[in-house]
Amino acid sequence: MNVRASKESRGEATAVPEPVPSEPAGLELRGLVKRFGGTEALRGIDLVAERGNFVTVLGPSGSGKTTILRVVAGFLAPDEGEVLIDGRDVTRVPPASREIGMVFQNYALFPHMTAADNIAYGLKMRRWPKADRARRVAEMLELVGLGELGGRLPRELSGGQQQRVAVARALAFRPHLLLMDEPLGALDRELRMRMAVELRRLHQEAAATTVYVTHDREEALTLSDWIVIMHDGRIDAVGTAEELYTRPRNGFVASFFGGHNVAEATMGGLSGDRARVGFAGCDMEVVCGQPLDAADELVDLSIPEEALSLTPTGAAPARLELHVLDDLYLGNSVRVTVRTGDGVTLRAVLPRDARDSIRHGGTVTAYLDTTQVAAVPHER
Amino acid sequence: MRQMRRRTRTRGWQSTFSGPTGLALIAPFLAVAAVFIVYPFVELLRTAFGEPNGFGNVGDFLKSPAARRTLWTTCFTSLIVTVIVVGLGAVLAWSLRTTRSRLTRMVIAMAVFVPLWMGAVMKIYAFTVLLERFGVVNRTLTSIGLIDEPVQLLRTQFAVVAGMTYQMLPYAVLPMYAVYVTIDLNLIQAAESMGASRVRALRDVVTPLALPGLLASTVIVYVICIGYYLTPVLLGGATAPFTASLIADDIFNLFQPQQAAVSSVLLLIVAGIVILGGLRLVGRERMRRALG
Amino acid sequence: MTTDTLTPSVPAGTERRSVPDTAGRRVLTHGLRAVDLVVRAVAVLFLGVPIVCVVVLSFSNAEVLQFPPEEWGLRQYRSFFGSDTWIDAMVLSFKLATVSAAISLLIGIPAVFALYRSRLPLKGLFQAIGLSPLVIPGVAYAVALYTLFVQFRLTSNMVALVLTYAVHGLPFVLLILGSAMARLPAETELVAMTLGASRPRAMVGITLRLLLPAIGASYIFAFITSFDEAVLINFLGGPGTVTLPKAIFDNVKTGLDPNITAIATLLMAGTGVVGSLAFMLRRKV
Numbered sequence: 007m008n009v010r011a012s013k014e015s016r017g018e019a020t021a022v023p024e025p026v027p028s029e030p031a032g033l034e035l036r037g038l039v040k041r042f043g044g045t046e047a048l049r050g051i052d053l054v055a056e057r058g059n060f061v062t063v064l065g066p067s068g069s070g071k072t073t074i075l076r077v078v079a080g081f082l083a084p085d086e087g088e089v090l091i092d093g094r095d096v097t098r099v100p101p102a103s104r105e106i107g108m109v110f111q112n113y114a115l116f117p118h119m120t121a122a123d124n125i126a127y128g129l130k131m132r133r134w135p136k137a138d139r140a141r142r143v144a145e146m147l148e149l150v151g152l153g154e155l156g157g158r159l160p161r162e163l164s165g166g167q168q169q170r171v172a173v174a175r176a177l178a179f180r181p182h183l184l185l186m187d188e189p190l191g192a193l194d195r196e197l198r199m200r201m202a203v204e205l206r207r208l209h210q211e212a213a214a215t216t217v218y219v220t221h222d223r224e225e226a227l228t229l230s231d232w233i234v235i236m237h238d239g240r241i242d243a244v245g246t247a248e249e250l251y252t253r254p255r256n257g258f259v260a261s262f263f264g265g266h267n268v269a270e271a272t273m274g275g276l277s278g279d280r281a282r283v284g285f286a287g288c289d290m291e292v293v294c295g296q297p298l299d300a301a302d303e304l305v306d307l308s309i310p311e312e313a314l315s316l317t318p319t320g321a322a323p324a325r326l327e328l329h330v331l332d333d334l335y336l337g338n339s340v341r342v343t344v345r346t347g348d349g350v351t352l353r354a355v356l357p358r359d360a361r362d363s364i365r366h367g368g369t370v371t372a373y374l375d376t377t378q379v380a381a382v383p384h385e386r
Numbered sequence: 387m388r389q390m391r392r393r394t395r396t397r398g399w400q401s402t403f404s405g406p407t408g409l410a411l412i413a414p415f416l417a418v419a420a421v422f423i424v425y426p427f428v429e430l431l432r433t434a435f436g437e438p439n440g441f442g443n444v445g446d447f448l449k450s451p452a453a454r455r456t457l458w459t460t461c462f463t464s465l466i467v468t469v470i471v472v473g474l475g476a477v478l479a480w481s482l483r484t485t486r487s488r489l490t491r492m493v494i495a496m497a498v499f500v501p502l503w504m505g506a507v508m509k510i511y512a513f514t515v516l517l518e519r520f521g522v523v524n525r526t527l528t529s530i531g532l533i534d535e536p537v538q539l540l541r542t543q544f545a546v547v548a549g550m551t552y553q554m555l556p557y558a559v560l561p562m563y564a565v566y567v568t569i570d571l572n573l574i575q576a577a578e579s580m581g582a583s584r585v586r587a588l589r590d591v592v593t594p595l596a597l598p599g600l601l602a603s604t605v606i607v608y609v610i611c612i613g614y615y616l617t618p619v620l621l622g623g624a625t626a627p628f629t630a631s632l633i634a635d636d637i638f639n640l641f642q643p644q645q646a647a648v649s650s651v652l653l654l655i656v657a658g659i660v661i662l663g664g665l666r667l668v669g670r671e672r673m674r675r676a677l678g
Numbered sequence: 679m680t681t682d683t684l685t686p687s688v689p690a691g692t693e694r695r696s697v698p699d700t701a702g703r704r705v706l707t708h709g710l711r712a713v714d715l716v717v718r719a720v721a722v723l724f725l726g727v728p729i730v731c732v733v734v735l736s737f738s739n740a741e742v743l744q745f746p747p748e749e750w751g752l753r754q755y756r757s758f759f760g761s762d763t764w765i766d767a768m769v770l771s772f773k774l775a776t777v778s779a780a781i782s783l784l785i786g787i788p789a790v791f792a793l794y795r796s797r798l799p800l801k802g803l804f805q806a807i808g809l810s811p812l813v814i815p816g817v818a819y820a821v822a823l824y825t826l827f828v829q830f831r832l833t834s835n836m837v838a839l840v841l842t843y844a845v846h847g848l849p850f851v852l853l854i855l856g857s858a859m860a861r862l863p864a865e866t867e868l869v870a871m872t873l874g875a876s877r878p879r880a881m882v883g884i885t886l887r888l889l890l891p892a893i894g895a896s897y898i899f900a901f902i903t904s905f906d907e908a909v910l911i912n913f914l915g916g917p918g919t920v921t922l923p924k925a926i927f928d929n930v931k932t933g934l935d936p937n938i939t940a941i942a943t944l945l946m947a948g949t950g951v952v953g954s955l956a957f958m959l960r961r962k963v
Contacts (some may be wrong), residue, residue, distance in 0.1 A: 051809055072679065076398065077398070079868070079872055080398055080399045080872075081398045081399060081400055081868055081871075083398040083399075100399045100876075100877075101399050101868070101872045102871050102873075102874045102875060103874075104872070106872050108869055110861060110865045110868075112865060114863055114866045114868070114869040116870075116888075117888065118888060127870070127873050127875075128873035128874050131873055131874030131875050131879075132874055175873070176872075176873075179873070179874070185872075307779075312838060397932075399785065399871060399877065401793050402796055403791065403796035403797070403798075404794065404796065404836060404857050405797045405798050408798030409798055410793050410796075411788035411789065411796065412788065412798060412804060414784070414785045414788065414789070415785045415788070415789035415792075415804070415808065416804070417788065418785060418845055419804075419808060419848075421826075421841075422823070422826075422841060422842055422845040422877055423807055423811065424807065424863035425826060426819075426822035426823050426825060426826040427826040429820050429826055429829065430818070430821060430822040433825055471696075471962070474717065474720075474721045474724075477717045477718060477721065478718065478721050478722075479822075479868045481714070481718050491771060495798065496726075497721070497722040497725040497726050498725065499950075500725075500726075500946065501728075501950035502941060502949075502951070502953065503945075503946045503947075504946050505905070505906035505923055505942075505949075506906055506923070507906075507908045507923045507926040507927050507930065508732070508926065508942040508945065508946075509728065510928075510930060511926060511930050511938050511942065512728035512729070512732045512942070513728060514930055514934060515728075515730055515731060515732065515735065515743055515745075515934060515939075516727070516731060521743075521745070525745060529681060552725070554722070555721070555725065556725070571727060577739055581696075581697035581704060583707055584706075584707045585707060585710050588710075607816060609813050609814075610813070610815075610816070611816050613814065613815025613816035613819070614817070615816055615909045615912075616908055616909060616927065620927070620931065629817070633817055633821060637824065643821075643824070643825065643828070644820050646824075647825065649821075650815075650821040650822065651818075651819035653815040653817065654815065654818050656815075657813070657815050657818075659913065662811060670802070674853075677809065677849070
C-alpha cells in the first residue's frame with residue numbers, strides 16, 4: 007500500500023464529513039471486545055472515522071479509551087471484532103505494518119538518539135534513501151518549529167519540545183493513521199492549551215486520520231472534528247462538540263462532557279423531539295437528547311451552568327426563586343450554588359454584575375433559558 | 387452497523403517473548419544453575435544426611451559440646467557484628483542522605499567506597515598488619531603509654547568482630563542509603579512544623595518508613611556473617627572457633643567431608659530460618675533491594 | 679463579596695496551645711547531634727585507618743613491616759613486579775575474571791530478557807535460584823561445591839572453575855541488568871514497532887542498546903567479584919591453581935610479606951577506577 011497515496015485522495019480535514027460511498031473509512035472498528043481476565047475492558051465497540059478526521063476519544067480513567075488505542079495500534083489483540091485502517095483489515099497485522107504513527111503520554115523518545123535521528127527512525131525502517139530522509143527530517147523539524155534543534159538529545163529539550171519531536175516522529179513517514187495517547191498530559195496547563203492549537207495545525211497539514219485519547223474536556227473541544235465519549239467499556243455518545251454540548255444523549259454525557267447540572271423532572275408528554283416537563287414548579291418545553299418513552303414518569307434535565315441568568319433570555323424563560331448557598335468570584339463571572347424551592351441544588355455561572363444582587367444565604371429571582379435545557383432518560 | 391464477530395489472535399504484539407522463547411533464552415542459565423547451584427546442595431544434603439546415621443547425623447554432631455559451642459560462637463558473634471554494622475551503617479547512611487556539607491559527604495562517601503575497592507583477603511591482611519603483636523595498634527598504644535606491653539589482639543574474638551564489621555559495613559551502607567533516598571526529607575520539616583522535636587520527628591516519621599528496608603538489610607548482613615570463612619579462619623583464635631574454622635579443619639586436616647557437610651547444613655538451616663523470617667516480615671521485593 | 683467575618687466557635691479543650699520549648703527537649707536534640715557526630719567520626723576512622731596504613735606501608739623501603747616506616751621508597755613495588763610468583767598469580771586471576779565475567783554476561787543477558795520480557799512461568803523461582811549465591815552462607819556454598827568437585831574429580835579443572843566463577847558473578851548481572859530493564863520505559867520499544875521496526879529489531883536496536891551501560895557495569899562487577907574471590911578457590915582450586923587472593927591468603931597464614939601492601943595499593947587504585955566507572959555506567963541510560 008502506498009503511504010503517500012492517502013494524502014492526495016482526501017478532502018478538507020475540517021469539513022463535517024459527508025461519507026463518500028466509494029471511499030473506505032480512515033478507521034473502522036467492528037464489534038471490538040477485549041477482556042482482561044474476567045473483566046471486559048471493551049464491550050463491543052463500533053466506530054467509523056472518515057479519512058482525515060480528528061476524532062477524540064474522551065472518557066474517565068478506566069473507561070477503556072486507552073485499550074481502544076492499544077488495540078488499534080496492535081499492542082493488544084481484541085478477543086472479538088476487527089480493526090480496519092483505510093478499508094484494510096489489520097486485526098492480525100503486526101504494528102510495524104499498520105502504517106500508524108503513535109504519540110505516547112511520556113513521549114517515549116529514544117534517549118540515545120538526537121531529535122533528528124528520532125524523527126528519521128521510521129523513515130530508516132522504510133528504507134528511504136538518505137537524501138530523501140534528510141530532506142524529510144528537516145521539513146518535519148521546520149513544521150514543528152524546531153528547525154535548529156535537530157542535533158539535540160531528548161534530555162536536552164524541554165517538555166514541550168520533546169512533545170513536538172514525538173509528534174514529528176510519528177508523522178514523518180506519512181502514516182495513514184495517527185494515534186495519540188494523552189500526549190499533553192505531562193505538560194503544564196498553559197503549554198497544554200498552546201500545544202493543543204499546535205496539534206490541530208499539524209493535523210491539518212499532515213492530513214492523517216487522527217485518534218486522540220484524553221480525559222480532558224477542553225482539549226477535546228479545542229481539537230476535535232468528532233468526539234467519542236467512552237464510559238465503562240462502551241461508547242456512550244458520538245458527535246461534534248456542539249451536538250454533545252447542547253443535546254447530550256444522557257446524564258453521563260451531560261455531566262462528564264458538558265459539565266452540566268443533571269436534575270430530575272416530571273414528564274408531561276412528548277411531541278416529536280420535544281418534551282413537556284415539570285421542574286421546580288414550572289412547566290417548560292425542552293428538546294430531547296434522545297428519543298424518550300412517553301410512558302416514563304420521570305426524566306432528567308441537562309441544565310448548562312450558563313442557562314441561568316438574572317434577566318429573562320431565550321424564547322421561553324422560566325422564572326425560578328432560588329436560595330443562594332455559596333458563591334465564588336472568578337473575575338469576569340460569578341459561580342454560584344443555588345437551591346430550588348423543592349430542594350434541587352444547581353450550579354450556575356452568572357455575569358460579573360450579578361455580584362450586587364446575590365447575597366450569601368439570601369434568595370434571588372433567576373430565569374432559566376429553556377432553549378439550552380435538554381431532557382435525557384432518567385437514571386437511578 | 388454490521389456485527390461480524392469471530393475469534394482472533396488473543397495476544398497483541400507486545401514487546402514480550404512467548405513462554406517457549408523465554409525458556410530457550412533462560413536455558414543456559416538453568417543449565418549452569420542446575421549443575422553449580424542446585425546439584426551441589428542436593429549432594430551436600432545427601433552427604434550430611436547419608437552415612438552413617440541419616441538424619442541422626444545432626445543429633446550425633448550436636449552431642450559434642452565443642453561442636454555446639456562452635457555453632458553458638460558463630461551465631462552469637464554474627465549477631466554482635468550485625469548489630470554493630472546495622473547501627474553504624476544506619477547512622478552513616480543517614481548522614482550521607484541528609485548532610486548539606488560537601489566535605490562531610492565526600493569524607494563519608496570515601497570511607498564507604500574505598501574499602502569496597504579492596505578485596506576481601508586484602509582487608510584481612512590490613513587487619514593482620516594492624517593487630518599483630520608488633521603491629522600498628524600495639525606500637526601506637528605502647529608509645530603513648532596506654533599499655534606497657536603489647537597485648538594479644540590477633541586471633542581473638544575481638545579481631546574477628548572487627549574484621550567482619552569492616553567487611554560488612556560498606557555493603558550495608560549502600561542499600562540503607564537507597565532506602566533513605568526514598569524518604570522525602572520535607573516530612574521531617576512537616577513534623578517539626580507541627581511541633582515535634584527532631585528526635586520525635588525521626589522516631590515518628592523516618593523510622594517507620596525506613597524500618598522494613600533496614601530489617602531486610604539486617605537479615606542479609608546476618609546471613610552473610612554466619613557464612614564468613616576468611617575472617618574467622620585468618621583472624622580468629624583457637625579459644626572460640628567459628629564453624630568456618632571447624633569446616634576447614636574437617637576438610638583440609640581431618641579429611642571428614644561428612645562432618646563438614648553436617649556443619650554446613652546447620653548453617654544453612656540457621657540462614658534459612660533467618661531469611662524466611664525476613665521474608666515474612668518485609669516481603670520479597672525489599673529483600674531483593676537489600677542485595678544492592 | 680459577603681463580608682461576614684468568620685467567628686468559628688472553638689470546642690472546649692481545643693484552644694490554641696504552643697509546644698513548650700523545654701530544656702529537656704533541647705538537650706535531647708543537641709544530644710542526638712553529639713551522638714551522631716561521634717558515631718560518624720568513629721565509623722569513618724574505623725573504615726579509613728586500615729586503608730591508610732596499607733597505603734603508607736607500601737611506600738616503606740624496609741624488608742619487614744614497621745610503622746611508621748623509617749625509610750621511604752618504592753622497594754615494595756619493585757620487588758612485587760620482579761616476583762614471578764606474584765605476577766603469575768595476578769595474571770591467572772586476571773584471565774579467570776575476564777573469561778568468567780564474560781560467561782556471566784553470555785548466560786545472564788538472555789536470562790534477564792526471559793525473566794523480564796517473556797511469559798515464562800516460575801520466574802520468581804528462577805530469579806531466587808540465580809540470586810541465592812549472594813545469601814547462602816558462603817562457607818556452606820563452598821562445601822557444597824567441594825562435594826561436587828570431589829565427586830566428579832574437577833579439582834584443578836579450569837573449565838569447572840571458570841564456570842563456577844561465572845555462576846558467582848551471575849547475581850550481579852541479574853540485579854544490575856534486571857533493575858535497568860525494569861526502569862526502561864516499555865513504550866520506547868512499542869513506539870519503535872509502530873515506526874516500522876520488527877520485534878527483534880526493536881529489541882536489539884532499542885532495548886539492548888539502552889541496556890549497554892548496565893551491561894558494562896555488570897561486567898565490571900562480575901569481574902571484580904571473580905578477581906577478589908578467595909573462599910571458593912581454597913576448596914576448589916587444588917594445589918596448582920594459585921590465584922592472587924589465594925596467594926595472599928596463604929601468605930597471611932604463614933607470615934606477612936610487605937610486598938602485599940604494594941599489591942593492595944595498586945589493586946585498590948585499579949578497582950577504584952573501574953568500580954567508579956561501573957557506578958557511572960549504572961546511572962547512565
